[in-house]
Amino acid sequence: MADLRALFSSNDPNSVGSDEAFTNRQFQWNLVAVAIEEHLRHIAGPSFDVEDLEAPRNNVIVFHGVGGVGKSTLLRKVETSLTTAEQRPIQWGAPAWAGEEILPIRIDLSRSASNGSDFERVLLTVRLALAAQVGRSLPSFDLALRRYWDAQHPGEPLEEYVRRTGLVGRFGAMLPQQVQGAVSEAVSALQLPGLVGSAAGQVASALVTALRERRERARALAGCARTADLLEAEPSLEALSYYPHLLAWEISRLPAKHSVVPVILLDTFEDTSDRHRDTERLLQRLVWLMPNCLFIISGRNRLPWADPALQGQLDYTGPAAWPGLATPAGQPAQIAGQGSRQHLIGDFSEQDCDAYLARRLTTQDGQPLISPENRAVITARSHGLPLHLDLAVARFLEIRRTGRTPSVEDFDHTFPALIARTLSDLTTDERHVLRSASLLDAWDLDLATRAAGLTHQSAARRLVERPMVSEDPYAIWPYHLHGAIRTALRTADDHAEDRWTPADWHQAAERAFDALGRQWRDADALTSSRALLVACLRQGLRLASAHHLADLTWLTDAAFAYTDDSVWEPLAPPARTSRPVPGAGRQPEGDTPADALAELLDAIARRQHEHRERTAERLTAVLATGTLSGELTELALYYRAKAHKDLGRTAASLDGMRQVADAGGRLAPRARRGMANLARIRGDFPSALAAVPTLGWKGRHHRVLGDIRWPQGDFPGAIVAFENARAEAEQHDAPGERAIAQTRLALACAFSDPVRADDELALAYQLLEPLDQRATTLLAQVASLVCDAGTDRDVTDRAAVLRAQIDVTGLAWLVPLLATAQAFHHAVRGAQDDLAATIDRLREATATGDFAYYVDIAHFMAGQPLLQPSTTAWLDTEDAVRNRWRTLVDERQRHLNARPS
Structure with missing residues (x-):
């Protein structure tokens, strides 16, 4: 059947071929x-009887x-x-x-x-x-x-x-x-x-x-x-x-x-x-x-x-x-x-959408009249809904009738007719819930009801029975609106009699935002669900950004909860766009507190995949906006100080840590831990050790103690400390910290007990697998090299590959540790030339004075005297530390010689 609208769109009925295209069903x-x-x-x-009524x-x-x-x-x-x-x-x-x-x-x-x-x-x-x-x-x-x-x-x-x-x-x-x-x-x-x-x-x-x-x-x-x-x-x-x-x-x-x-x-x-x-x-x-x-x-x-x-x-x-x-x-x-x-009749696939549009209007010689570029954007905006395709075809004909060739921008568009079709058979309460729910990516009955400001769930219950609502019973929030309908409700002009004003949309956004926070706080008191935390953060950040919500209330607490455990799920921050948002007008880019918080959290999480230099730059830019609250400013300062530490900028890192510690906020224990680690990095072990009793769980005191003990060659003490750190993380249900402690435990065992280290490394990789901890994963690979030190398991080649990976990340603190692992390998094998070359590289990597104690350790393992007096303040005498490291090499040699050939 011919498309009469297309037939009557031009004075030349032969210029456009049209058909009621039917996509494969x-x-x-x-x-x-x-x-x-x-x-x-x-x-x-x-047995069939037409008169049987039962x-x-x-x-x-x-x-x-x-x-x-x-x-x-x-x-x-x-x-x-x-x-x-x-x-x-x-x-x-x-x-x-x-x-x-x-x-x-x-x-x-x-x-x-x-x-x-x-x-x-x-x-x-x-x-x-x-x-x-x-x-x-x-x-x-x-x-x-x-x-x-x-x-x-x-x-x-x-x-x-x-x-x-x-x-x-x-x-x-x-x-x-x-x-x-x-x-x-x-x-x-x-x-x-x-x-x-x-x-x-x-x-x-x-x-x-x-x-x-x-x-x-x-x-x-x-x-x-x-x-x-x-x-x-x-x-x-x-x-x-x-x-x-x-x-x-x-x-x-x-x-x-x-x-x-x-x-x-x-x-x-x-x-x-x-x-x-x-x-x-x-x-x-x-x-x-x-x-x-x-x-x-x-x-x-x-x-x-x-x-x-x-x-x-x-x-x-x-x-x-x-x-x-x-x-x-x-x-x-x-x-x-x-x-x-x-x-349930589903949406068209992308291929079906394109085929439909290609056949719907054709030139006189049978070629598609709608260009591939226009078809692509129409398909993307339709979310597979055929009605959107038909409305786009009508718009194409309207534009073409003016004598202008339709462009891609003409179809980055939502049609009010979609809203009319959607709202036509809903009750007043159902329409109210629908508009409120369109602000949310996904929702449950309670969330939709609270977002709508209703006291009963009956309207939401009726709405979820509609096919415009899809259900995933295994998701945190099982319901979500059809993409095309949700986009239409949020961006197109609503000509319904009960249409919302901008103030109505803003109030609904505030209700939805508060409902998300309430769900997270209520669930946090009962289950401390990490998945719910991340889901609430994603939706809350987008709502607060799109509707310029000034008071971030629960988002601040959620942001600290997100960073507490070093898991780093991607948050997918709000897209920077100037598209109009109901109730908020046309939005400028990134000028709200929520935008700054989203950038802050994304920079913190993305540091697992970006060079630390990029992390420091992003955090500096966020701080420069001046839109973060006092506590969130401390969060940015702390993680910028960590990035500086990773980059080898000890003075800048110490300055940032000191600012956060002096503020006395919730990050003060972590900042004091950072200062203790910086003291260790400078080789001031007594000062680092003195800070441990002040740190507590939030300052990860056991982990800091283990990091202080093992460079002394005190591996029994380090292993006990890391075991305590792992146990404490388990008690606090902190899987990220547990993986960090386990990896450090594996490193300590790799030096002192390679048999046990195999099992500890296996557990470390198991704990790291669901997490996004790039630095800790690289540390585990260093531990694996230490475990294989003295063997013919390609330690040198693997170290070269690992060094390249470390350089990409900007984790400068891993470079001297990797060189120390190589020095241990060469010392066990008695490869003096390779050991000397490694010590030279190690001395170059620690020329600033940071991690200079690794140069001392390499000499201790080789049984060589130091070329110049050490600047390291050891906890014991230098001779005691030297003897422990040399004994470690001797024990590894005996272990390898005792293996069956």
């Missing part, structure tokens, strides 16, 4: 084909999905494919029921259709289709219909109604003729010559009498067991809703040459529902009373007929009545697919 067609095949087998079986029904298949996802297009294509094989897409293939007479009947129930939800119109449409296909009267139903019509539409002949309402078509005149034929047939069969066409009521009474008297001719004419009861009932709309039972019976007794299996497609089913379900009740009776017809229903929402809670609102409810519509026990609705006969 082969999976859905397969579902329909299987359903029809199963239905045919069922009604052909010996058997479960499996004669319905449901396709539901968000508005604009292509449900109506699918049903139209299914209808044409069932009507004419030539119109069926090639990839769909031929159905297994070839030879059966399938009669597709599509009925649009939308409110936009004329009288779309009128049950009379629905039933007349079905009967009209049968009139065209069968070409004969269906006596019991037709007589009942004629009696109803005379009672409910006095003075309006059925043929006039069919003509006036547009039901008339090629075969429109057949229906009134066949209905009148049924009356005449009854008059003739009952031998009632005194009655004529307009006396349907009298004919019905006579037929009832004949049926009650079991007259053979009457039973042959209308022998359904319930015909008499239906003809006796008051001809009201309620009675009309039971007449489909007669229609089903008539279809079942058609002779073979007229036999037909109706497939009734009810489109836009959501428009039949109201809070009393009156129209839905009538349509459900139609489905239940016609078990020999297959119904394909499409709508925005799943069909809840299998829900026992609807008992009393509909006639037939529960999983026993509708087994194909029931959700399997113990499975979330969207995961289970709402039963074997309920199917």
